[in-house]
Amino acid sequence: ELKVEQNPLFLSMQEGKNYTIYCNYSTTSDRLYWYRQDPGKSLESLFVLLSNGAVKQEGRLMASLDTKARLSTLHITAAVHDLSATYFCAVDQGAQKLVFGQGTRLTINP
């Protein structure tokens, strides 16, 4: 059974700092997704990573995928308050069945 684990689960950081959220998964897959969820809101798609070595960037966020290590990272550069949210990674187990990580609750303080 596919297991997806994120760490850290909680992250409090200061504006302007850099940090990385890690997403490990237990069985082979080459499709990984990152989503953002604001409190009380829906999930917003951030990145779709479809192959080993895939790297995507949008603004201060950059995601990468290493399928051999079964690891994806979400890197935040020079954090700003607006990035405070819960971030989820999800791995496609096949037939578009996504298995989600526990989520990382990110708080960015001025």
Next chain:
Amino acid sequence: DTAVSQTPKYLVTQMGNDKSIKCEQNLGHDTMYWYKQDSKKFLKIMFSYNNKELIINETVPNRFSPKSPDKAHLNLHINSLELGDSAVYFCASSQDSQDGGETQYFGPGTRLLVL
């Protein structure tokens, strides 16, 4: 224009009641999903339908029954509601592709509270 919409947004009901949640997508997608997000924010897939055909049916009590009248709609009916059914239920949709890897677009969620 709302891409994936759900009704109702909030649902408060008594144990033992039967309730339905409706989902509609106007993206022209072929596949629709139901997810449950519990109080710890953990998200788990429940069902998926592709062109009205059930594809994914996770280990969900048979009190939960999805129905897809057409590929733009996927409803969720819940019989004999229990306290543990309290959660946020998200509908999602995605396009088909041969290689997979299509983004799933989520609706706003239905917050169900069973008293």
